[in-house]
Amino acid sequence: MTESNRVTSPATESMPDWEKRFRAPRVSLPDWAEDAPDRSLFVSNATGTYELYAWDRATGEQRRATDRANGTTDGVLTPDGAWIWWFNDTDGDEFGTWLRQPFEGGEDTEAVPGLAPSYPAGLALGRDGRTAVIGCSTDEDGTTIHVVRPGSDSPAEIYRHRESAGVGDLSYDGTLIAIEHTEHGDAMHGALRVLRLDGSTLAELDDSKGGTEELGLEVLGFAPVAGDTRLLVGHQRRGRWEPMVWDVATGEERDLALDLPGDVSAEWYPDGSALLVVHEFEARGELWRYEFASGALTKVDTPVGSVSGACARPDGSVEYLWSSAAEPSVVRSTTGDVVLDPPGMKAPASVPVEDVWVQGPGGRIHALVQKPAGASGPLPTVFEIHGGPTWHDSDAFAAGPAAWVDHGYAVVRVNYRGSTGYGREWTDALKHRVGLIELEDIAAVREWAVSSGLADPERLVLAGGSWGGYLTLLGIGTQPGAWAVGLAAVPVADYVTAYEDEMEALKALDRTLFGGSPEEVPERYRVSSPLTYVDDVKAPVYISAGVNDPRCPLQQILNYVDRLAARDAAHEVYRYDAGHGSLVVEERIKQVALELDFAERHLPK
Structure with missing residues (x-):
């Protein structure tokens, strides 16, 4: 980050807050x-494109490690801090190879010569500086x-399967590999296998039951202690x-049974004596320490809001990325310090969210509502629908919803069935009636928004990206009288x-959601496809698409646009030269401006 980033120009001062x-x-x-905790790697948009930065904490020096037209966000340090590995795809298509460069800077070289390009499926690097475990996914090989x-x-293949899988972690001594796999055919609920470096199996853990009672497992990490064979595992x-905690050598399982509602994850403290527990509940996050x-x-x-990531340092302090809907993100420490404060302009604050609970056909639905300060309804209202679908909106800072609020809109975000953070049953509920289940919940919240006086029923916008974009197109087709405008990214x-x-990994997810492929269950795909209802669409619709997605x-x-x-x-x-979203700030601003303009032109006055 250069000194010029600290200067605020007159043009910047006159720029709108959004x-x-x-x-x-x-x-x-x-x-x-x-093994070199003063060496760090982070992502920043300081130059206008999201790129990887190397940071030497001992000297304070920061340097941009990558510089590509469409940005770079996937990178990892080797345990000794000597190398930065980063994933080199083409214009956001997510298909490529791993490169590496010295931490101090230098030429990028091929990290694994002889390994063909693929979609990444996990990476684990040994502390010896020479062992690497690389997951790859292709349509041809699974x-x-x-x-x-x-x-x-040269790389040696130790695992292959048609269903999706991924590298979870490499043990401290570099002899054991934990992988997540879905060989049983359910891409939403993984099983675990621990392999030796030659590919032979040491241990298996599989909670899948078959039928409708599948349970998932995930790798959270091996204990960071020499000779320790404990693996931290997430279960349902x-x-x-x-x-x-699962000891992969003895098979012993230690059930922690933490008395916390909502979803709970964890990672090791560096000495292995405790866990840093990340607790997500009702759209907010907090941290705990568990002593073994x-x-x-x-x-x-931590303040009330969302913790988007956290890690424990060797001195026992905890660093975490925090924000709320009203306050921009900041990297904080339990020492009281701001860990990493980029120079230059600060993001203006927005307005806080209001929690709303609405009774829906599948249970209570949690929605987050923002509206301009001091405004009273009925207001033009944007239902901003999250992607995933296994994700959730939270009390976290987001520039997109804040832009709508600045322009006089209320914003409603719905954690519909399929969202995470409300239990496995809520997340798994959308199977087979894909899309339609989520829209039932959105409709229930829409009815509340209108009846409460918040939303103007003639000026309702359905919007979202990725899965949210899918639900937008499906919603304006299956609920044509409910929405005045559709915005699908x-x-x-x-x-x-x-x-x-x-x-291929998304094909596996679709087979899980629908219960088979389009050839096996064609009617389920038909009733859940926006194309089926395109002739019923009444609302003007704006669509943006990455040409390399x-x-x-x-x-x-x-195909949909032609209809x-x-x-x-x-x-x-609107088509843009990137993949599933853009890492270029100006491109993001352009897309929001186009959506704002489209809504302004097509909503009733």
Whole structure:
């Protein structure tokens, strides 16, 4: 980050707040090298594009490690801090190879010569500086896992399966590999296997039951202690995500049974004596420390809001990325310090969220509402629908919703069935009636918004990106009288064509959601595809699409647009040179400006 970033120009001062929130420099939670904790890696948009930065904490020096037109966010430090590995794809298509460069700077070189380009499926690096475990995913091979061993420059394949899988972690001594796999065919509920470097199996853990009672497992990390064979695992045995400890050598399982509602994850403190517990409940996050010796659970003091990431440092302090809907993100420490404060313009604050609970067909639905300060309804209202679908909106700072609020809109975000953070049953509920379940919950919240006097029923906007874009197109087709405008970013529009063209890991997820492929259950895909209802769409619709998107590919969107055009339906399409979203700040601002303008032109006055 250069000194010029500290200067605020007159043009910046006259810039509207909503643009400042996008342009203000921001940083991710720094990752640090296990054996060289003064060496860190983080992501920042300081130059106008999200790139990786190396940070030497001992000297304070920061340097940009990557510089690509469409940005870079996937990178990791080797445990000794000597190298930065980063994933090199083409213009956001997520298909590429790993490169590496010295931490101090220098030429990028091929990290694993001889390994063909693929979609990434996990990476683990050994502390010896020579062992690497690389997960790869391709349509032709399914998932493969390769090991580069000490003394060898060529990768050896140790795992292959048609279903999706990924590298979880490498043990402290570099001899054991934990992988997550879905060989049983349920891409939403993984099983675990621990392999030796030669690919032989040491241990298995599988909670899948078959039928409708599948339970998932995830790798949270090996103990960071020499000779320790404990693996921290996430499980769903009590209907929500919780951590437990599994000794992969003896098979012993330690159920922590933490008395916290909502989803719970964890990671190790560097000495292995305790866990840093991350607790997500009702759209907010908090941190706790769990002591193995006593079983004591102690709250780590953080402000009310969302903790987007956290890690424990060798001195026992905790660094975490915090924000709220009203306050921009900042990397803080339990020492009281701001860990990483980028120079230059600060993002203006927004307004806080209001929690709303609405009774829906599947239970109580949690929605987050923002509106201009002092405003009273009925207001033009944007239902901003999150992607995933296994994700959730939270009390966290977001420049997009804040832009709508600045322009006089209320914003409603719905954690519909399928969202995380409300238990396994809520997350898994959307199976087979994909899209339609979520829209039932959104409709229930829409009815509340109108009846409460918040929302003007004639000026309702349905908007979202990715899965939220899919629900937008499905919603304006299946609920044509409910929405005045639709704004869909990188959506699924024609589900059958999307399935044919998308990356293999997403095909596996679709087979899980629908109960099979389009050939096996065609009616389920038909009733859940926006293309089925395109002729019923009444609302003007704006669609944006990344031309290199492997998740919601371009052709299936064009199929939908052609049908709109054939009947002269009001629509606009914007294509941009990136993948599933852009890492370029100016591009993000342009897209929000186009959506704001489209809504302004098409909503009733």
